[in-house]
Amino acid sequence: MFAYYLDLAMRSLRRHKILTGLMVLAIALGIGASMTTLTVMHVLSGDPLPGKSATLYYPQLDPRDSQDVRPGQEPPAQVSWMDGMNLLKAGRADRQALMTGGAVPIQPPDASIDPFFEDARFTTREFFAMFHVPFLYGHAWSREDDSNDARLVVLSRRINDKLFGGADSTGKMLRTGGKEFRIVGVIDDWRPTPHFYDLMTGGYADSEGVYLPLLTATDLKFPTNGSRDCWGNGANIDAKTALCTWLQFWVELDTPAKAAAYKQFLLNYSRHQKSLGVYQREPNVRLRNVMQWLDHNHVVPSDVHLQFWLAMGFLVVCLVNTVGLMLAKFLRRAGELGVRRALGASRRSLFAQLLVEAGAVGLVGGLGGLLLSLLGLWVVRMQPSDYAALAHLDLSMLLATFALAIGATMVAGLLPAWRACLVPPALQLKSQ
Amino acid sequence: MNIRPILASLRKHRLPVFLLVLEIALACAVLCNAVSMIATRWSDLGVNSGIEEPGLSLVTVNGNDGDRAAADIPRNLAALHGIGGVRSAGMITGVPLSNSMWVTATGTTPFDSTDMRQKASSTAVYIAGRGALDTLGVRLVAGRLFRDEDYIGAGIRSDYQSQASVVLISQSFAQTLWPGQSALGKTIYSLGHTHYTVVGVLADLAAPSLSGLGPNTRYHTIVFPGAPNSEFDTYLIRSRPNEQARVMREAMATLQRLQPQAVISAKTYAKVRAGYFDDARNMIAMLVLVAAIMLAVTAVGIIGLSSFWVSQRRRQIGVRRALGARAIDILRYFQTENLLLSCGGIVLGMAAAYGINLWLTMHYDVPRMPWFYLPVGAIALALLGQLAVLGPALRASRVPPVVATRSV
Numbered sequence: 001m002f003a004y005y006l007d008l009a010m011r012s013l014r015r016h017k018i019l020t021g022l023m024v025l026a027i028a029l030g031i032g033a034s035m036t037t038l039t040v041m042h043v044l045s046g047d048p049l050p051g052k053s054a055t056l057y058y059p060q061l062d063p064r065d066s067q068d069v070r071p072g073q074e075p076p077a078q079v080s081w082m083d084g085m086n087l088l089k090a091g092r093a094d095r096q097a098l099m100t101g102g103a104v105p106i107q108p109p110d111a112s113i114d115p116f117f118e119d120a121r122f123t124t125r126e127f128f129a130m131f132h133v134p135f136l137y138g139h140a141w142s143r144e145d146d147s148n149d150a151r152l153v154v155l156s157r158r159i160n161d162k163l164f165g166g167a168d169s170t171g172k173m174l175r176t177g178g179k180e181f182r183i184v185g186v187i188d189d190w191r192p193t194p195h196f197y198d199l200m201t202g203g204y205a206d207s208e209g210v211y212l213p214l215l216t217a218t219d220l221k222f223p224t225n226g227s228r229d230c231w232g233n234g235a236n237i238d239a240k241t242a243l244c245t246w247l248q249f250w251v252e253l254d255t256p257a258k259a260a261a262y263k264q265f266l267l268n269y270s271r272h273q274k275s276l277g278v279y280q281r282e283p284n285v286r287l288r289n290v291m292q293w294l295d296h297n298h299v300v301p302s303d304v305h306l307q308f309w310l311a312m313g314f315l316v317v318c319l320v321n322t323v324g325l326m327l328a329k330f331l332r333r334a335g336e337l338g339v340r341r342a343l344g345a346s347r348r349s350l351f352a353q354l355l356v357e358a359g360a361v362g363l364v365g366g367l368g369g370l371l372l373s374l375l376g377l378w379v380v381r382m383q384p385s386d387y388a389a390l391a392h393l394d395l396s397m398l399l400a401t402f403a404l405a406i407g408a409t410m411v412a413g414l415l416p417a418w419r420a421c422l423v424p425p426a427l428q429l430k431s432q
Numbered sequence: 433m434n435i436r437p438i439l440a441s442l443r444k445h446r447l448p449v450f451l452l453v454l455e456i457a458l459a460c461a462v463l464c465n466a467v468s469m470i471a472t473r474w475s476d477l478g479v480n481s482g483i484e485e486p487g488l489s490l491v492t493v494n495g496n497d498g499d500r501a502a503a504d505i506p507r508n509l510a511a512l513h514g515i516g517g518v519r520s521a522g523m524i525t526g527v528p529l530s531n532s533m534w535v536t537a538t539g540t541t542p543f544d545s546t547d548m549r550q551k552a553s554s555t556a557v558y559i560a561g562r563g564a565l566d567t568l569g570v571r572l573v574a575g576r577l578f579r580d581e582d583y584i585g586a587g588i589r590s591d592y593q594s595q596a597s598v599v600l601i602s603q604s605f606a607q608t609l610w611p612g613q614s615a616l617g618k619t620i621y622s623l624g625h626t627h628y629t630v631v632g633v634l635a636d637l638a639a640p641s642l643s644g645l646g647p648n649t650r651y652h653t654i655v656f657p658g659a660p661n662s663e664f665d666t667y668l669i670r671s672r673p674n675e676q677a678r679v680m681r682e683a684m685a686t687l688q689r690l691q692p693q694a695v696i697s698a699k700t701y702a703k704v705r706a707g708y709f710d711d712a713r714n715m716i717a718m719l720v721l722v723a724a725i726m727l728a729v730t731a732v733g734i735i736g737l738s739s740f741w742v743s744q745r746r747r748q749i750g751v752r753r754a755l756g757a758r759a760i761d762i763l764r765y766f767q768t769e770n771l772l773l774s775c776g777g778i779v780l781g782m783a784a785a786y787g788i789n790l791w792l793t794m795h796y797d798v799p800r801m802p803w804f805y806l807p808v809g810a811i812a813l814a815l816l817g818q819l820a821v822l823g824p825a826l827r828a829s830r831v832p833p834v835v836a837t838r839s840v
Binding site: 019022025026029030033103105107114115116117178302303305306307309310311313314316317318320321322323324325327328329331332383384385415419 | 447448451452454455458459461462465466469494692693694695707710711714715718719722725726729730732733736737739740743744788792795796797798
């Protein structure tokens with residue numbers, strides 16, 4: 001029966017080429033616009049580390065002075081050097097890493113390459129294991145190297161390609177900031193999206209090219225990237241004080257029970273610091289996992305949201321217009337439908353036939369919409385925003401395109417089909 | 433024209449009427465909001481930065497040895513002055529519309545962190561070295577620019593407060609701080625208790641970010657004099673616009689020779705400004721595209737439904753023609769009918785546009801839509817409707833009276 005309906009649909013669609021073309025165009029435009037923005041939203045609000053992100057948590061403490069306290073206030077978005085070091089040394093989580101963004105000047109061994117600046121991450125060793133960073137060559141530095149000012153460095157594949165032509169460079173020396181560092185590892189391509197572990201350096205920033213032990217980098221006073229919040233006279237003294245927050249601290253907690261225990265630990269730690277007179281406020285802690293942290297920071301740009309809503313509005317406009325066109329098309333065929341009814345077709349089968357026709361329009365419109373959204377995404381990728389390069393259609397969005405196109409068109413066809421089925425056959429036959 | 437028969441006939445075709453009204457309402461609602469978003473961004477594109485933009489180049493030097501800044505910078509500036517075509521050069525901590533901003537809190541009285549909210553406002557800070565203001569091409573409205581002695585000892589404290597004693601201020605910010613008074617000689621407090629004397633008022637100098645400090649703060653800017661220091665990383669160079677490319681090339685080569693370890697890059701100010709508005713321009717392009725296509729789709733929908741309508745009523749039209757109606761009467765009939773439907777759609781659409789705008793202002797950084805967008809959008813939709821119905825209506829008016837005698 002379906003094949004017969006499809007045949008009928010194709011005949012009817014071919015008969016009114018212009019009307020069909022307009023319907024297909026309306027669907028294709030609506031689908032194209034909405035799928036382009038939906039894909040961008042999907043990519044930008046995705047999980048940076050699928051399967052892992054639920055076990056990664058971002059502790060926040062409130063070490064600020066008692067000025068300007070308001071109830072329900074959010075603690076600072078980063079931790080101070082003192083708190084970070086204390087939590088790191090306490091080692092209460094399965095894994096933990098303290099880090100900050102930075103920038104280092106690199107003096108390439110090959111004199112034909114000009115010196116350049118590279119974004120760096122100053123961190124502790126468990127960063128790599130905790131965030132599932134894949135190693136191409138070598139490995140992370142050892143636990144001792146975190147605390148003994150080791151001059152070691154891990155490179156990204158991109159930098160290794162640039163400086164060493166992609167060869168295994170472990171054991172070689174790299175000159176940066178006027179100091180020699182031994183390369184212990186090269187990581188493979190790795191770009192978590194969003195750049196969740198440090199939103200201050202850009203929500204969709206590329207991952208860094210150079211990784212240095214935190215203590216080494218801060219002792220050498222390499223410039224840091226990101227934001228620093230100070231209070232009291234914190235800004236007047238060294239950044240490694242309790243009066244400035246500028247570091248990110250991440251922990252891995254495998255079970256919810258451990259997460260609850262860790263939160264309790266943070267409360268106890270805050271209470272202890274207050275009893276020592278270091279903290280002035282009541283304990284005020286947060287422990288969000290990756291997705292909660294991204295959500296809290298509204299990391300998807302609001303222009304992307306606006307574009308999405310606009311495209312959805314546009315899709316609705318296109319669909320309503322399709323409903324109108326389809327109504328015109330179906331009602332014009334009242335005569336033909338009347339004949340089918342008179343020959344014994346039930347209302348139900350007429351309805352099914354018209355919906356198949358609507359679905360066929362949706363399928364063709366979906367194809368057009370797919371092409372348009374590929375075009376749209378290509379345009380998005382041409383843009384200079386830091387997330388632009390990420391805008392690609394994946395399989396799930398591809399399927400969603402067709403599901404949306406066919407589903408939406410069938411819904412658009414419901415009302416006209418129902419209306420067309422109500423046409424009394426006798427009247428139609430008489431007036432022919 | 434009598435609209436009674438039109439209304440009577442519309443009542444008989446509820447579904448197409450409903451669809452037409454809905455189409456127009458939706459298009460009106462989306463159009464008003466899209467145009468409002470376009471207008472906000474468009475007005476930003478033309479923002480006055482307060483500096484002489486043509487002929488200004490920026491050379492950024494990273495990897496300076498901070499301890500040697502006091503010796504290196506005068507030497508480097510002297511070398512830059514030696515390049516043919518360089519009219520002036522200087523160092524500064526940032527430029528308007530570059531997105532990278534120094535911020536402090538300033539007020540007209542001393543304040544501390546408890547009453548900062550009431551007494552101070554966020555302010556963008558520029559620290560300008562000798563020659564930087566001339567190179568930027570700022571315009572003085574009152575008072576004076578910096579004198580040589582203002583730069584002496586004007587270092588930067590570790591809390592990023594200037595050690596200078598004088599400050600320049602943008603005109604509109606001065607008006608906000610001291611409404612109706614001259615700002616000259618007034619004292620401005622920064623981060624609580626550090627205070628400076630206002631010696632000059634500048635024609636509005638834009639902040640590095642137009643929205644970074646909050647709404648209506650794009651000209652909340654102050655300028656300190658600065659002795660050579662490690663925070664300076666941008667050389668400003670003024671030359672003739674047509675010589676910029678060569679001057680930048682030579683400046684980079686000169687600086688690289690003087691500081692072989694440094695990482696140096698250069699661009700024209702025009703490029704900096706264009707880069708700042710990249711996102712806004714893309715958004716405008718997308719909004720215009722979507723609005724245009726949406727209007728086209730709506731027009732197509734109206735044409736489709738109207739032609740169907742006309743073809744359904746061929747006999748009725750024939751009867752009217754046979755009874756003496758002229759072609760123009762038929763044309764007017766369909767035009768009036770479309771106008772009535774448009775009016776219905778527009779009323780609904782304006783209400784929806786207002787509602788959507790209200791929702792957007794609550795959830796996103798979207799300004800309230802000026803009221804006159806609603807009638808303008810309404811007129812646009814009414815015109816679109818008239819234009820779309822013209823074809824089908826003309827076809828209807830050409831239906832010959834003889835149709836009335838056929839069939840039945």
